[in-house]
Amino acid sequence: MAKQELELALIVPNRLQADSEVDDLTVSIKVASMKDFNPASLVEQIPELKKLMELRNALMSLKGPLGNTPAFRKAIEKVISDNESRGKVLDELGLGVVAQQ
Numbered sequence: 001m002a003k004q005e006l007e008l009a010l011i012v013p014n015r016l017q018a019d020s021e022v023d024d025l026t027v028s029i030k031v032a033s034m035k036d037f038n039p040a041s042l043v044e045q046i047p048e049l050k051k052l053m054e055l056r057n058a059l060m061s062l063k064g065p066l067g068n069t070p071a072f073r074k075a076i077e078k079v080i081s082d083n084e085s086r087g088k089v090l091d092e093l094g095l096g097v098v099a100q101q
Helices: 039-045 047-066 070-081 082-091 097-101
Strands: 006-013 024-031
Touching: 024 039, 039 047, 070 082
Parallel strands: none
Antiparallel strands: 006 024
8 A cells, every 4th residue: 555655635524623714624644554544643644633632642741740739720720711821822832723723
């Protein structure tokens, strides 16, 4: 399969952001083997999913040591509940593009 340099190009409904102005996402997946169809490989090839996974991993790492601290939890909840603050945090993490799409 790798020698054939297969690529799958799709337009899929945007299910990542319910309030987005973008109704469809263009997805391009290179297929070198059947392993390219497993979820982890797909996430690596689709930039929007990759950014969301990076955000998820960052939040999970914060949750571990700091998640049980009530003051920290309140501060995070405050930032997440405010659209402007959340946007600033996403921009600092380099994930603002995903939130705005």
